[in-house]
Amino acid sequence: MAVSASSLVTDPHEFSALLDLPYAQVAAVHARYPLRVSRYFLELAKQHGAPLLRQIVPDPLELQDIATPADPLDEENLSPTPCLIHKYPDRAVLLVSRQCASYCRFCTRKRKVGTEEMVISPALLEAAIDYIRTTPAIVDVLISGGDPFMLSDQHLEHILSRVRAIPSVRIIRIGTRMPCMLPERITASLAKMLSRFHPLYLNLHFNHPAELTDEACRACALLADAGIPLGAQTVLLRGVNDSAEVLKELLYRLLAARVKPYYLFQADQSRGTSHFRTTIECGQAIMQQLLGNVSGMALPTYALDTPDGGGKIPLGPNYVQELGNECTFHTYTGKQGVYPNTLWPEEGESL
Ligand SMILES: *Cc1c(COP(=O)(O)O)cnc(C)c1O
Numbered sequence: 001m002a003v004s005a006s007s008l009v010t011d012p013h014e015f016s017a018l019l020d021l022p023y024a025q026v027a028a029v030h031a032r033y034p035l036r037v038s039r040y041f042l043e044l045a046k047q048h049g050a051p052l053l054r055q056i057v058p059d060p061l062e063l064q065d066i067a068t069p070a071d072p073l074d075e076e077n078l079s080p081t082p083c084l085i086h087k088y089p090d091r092a093v094l095l096v097s098r099q100c101a102s103y104c105r106f107c108t109r110k111r112k113v114g115t116e117e118m119v120i121s122p123a124l125l126e127a128a129i130d131y132i133r134t135t136p137a138i139v140d141v142l143i144s145g146g147d148p149f150m151l152s153d154q155h156l157e158h159i160l161s162r163v164r165a166i167p168s169v170r171i172i173r174i175g176t177r178m179p180c181m182l183p184e185r186i187t188a189s190l191a192k193m194l195s196r197f198h199p200l201y202l203n204l205h206f207n208h209p210a211e212l213t214d215e216a217c218r219a220c221a222l223l224a225d226a227g228i229p230l231g232a233q234t235v236l237l238r239g240v241n242d243s244a245e246v247l248k249e250l251l252y253r254l255l256a257a258r259v260k261p262y263y264l265f266q267a268d269q270s271r272g273t274s275h276f277r278t279t280i281e282c283g284q285a286i287m288q289q290l291l292g293n294v295s296g297m298a299l300p301t302y303a304l305d306t307p308d309g310g311g312k313i314p315l316g317p318n319y320v321q322e323l324g325n326e327c328t329f330h331t332y333t334g335k336q337g338v339y340p341n342t343l344w345p346e347e348g349e350s351l
């Protein structure tokens with residue numbers, strides 16, 4: 001393992017003592033769902049309070065949320081082999097690690113990340129890589145888990161080489177929360193190793209501006225300096241970042257760290273995480289306050305990963321009101337406007 005166990009807190013006794021929580025509460029949730037936080041993020045969360053603590057502290061509400069589906073995105077049925085999710089025609093997710101440096105309480109894959117349910121073995125990884133090799137329609141491979149940076153550099157390098165050797169694979173993406181949760185894992189040698197697999201993209205995961213510490217920004221800089229384009233995914237979370245002011249600061253801090261905001265996800269309907277979901281009106285109102293008022297470079301796509309494996313859809317808000325011979329719309333300040341919606345010369349006439 002590339003991450004030393006001493007940098008992580010996993011014992012419920014130690015966890016409750018460090019955060020001054022009732023042991024019984026931590027232990028009850030821990031009996032059902034995995035528990036872990038990096039010492040680094042634990043200290044940060046103690047400084048900044050609820051928005052960070054909510055992401056890592058087990059909540060009794062997790063145990064009460066039993067009617068919600070465990071696998072809302074139908075990922076298990078979309079897996080032709082256990083370590084691969086093939087939902088869209090041209091891209092697939094390769095699951096390479098079941099562990100993370102911290103277990104987010106709102107994790108969409110809470111049903112298996114950090115548990116015995118998630119089985120990843122050299123043979124299963126080989127089977128997944130074989131599937132990619134024999135399915136040339138897949139041109140974009142997303143390496144995920146868990147957190148792929150929980151693997152050693154050598155192990156990850158081996159997987160990357162195997163994927164890169166497939167001629168039909170055009171781009172590789174890695175999804176990781178390590179710059180946020182354990183920035184010290186991002187070393188110059190890791191960045192250098194990754195840079196041998198271009199075109200390689202990294203999608204980071206940040207939810208709150210306080211997560212962009214000096215250490216996190218240094219980790220992002222190491223990766224950006226290795227020529228790796230950095231994107232960020234953020235989950236809209238009740239009591240964490242469900243306000244335009246908080247998100248605006250997060251988005252600007254990401255851009256300053258050379259990370260391009262990519263998606264703002266509506267929280268998935270995943271068992272044990274329902275207390276994190278906002279309404280869609282809340283997300284749309286936030287996007288409406290951001291659009292036009294912050295740099296377009298900072299704006300992510302607000303999206304929902306639709307239940308039952310339907311894929312992601314943008315959730316707007318929509319500025320177009322009517323389409324006919326004219327397009328009527330309202331601007332970000334609420335002003336009405338019109339734009340012609342016909343061809344001139346008409347179709348069939350010579351240009
Ligand atoms: C999100 C996701 C992708 C990638 O979607 P993009 O919109 O291309 O970023 C691919 N496969 C699965 C299963 C996903 O959940």
Ligand code: SF4
Pocket residue numbers: 099100102103104106107108109113145146147176177205
């Ligand atoms: S880092 Fe990602 S995969 Fe790991 S627990 Fe958090 S949301 Fe889930």
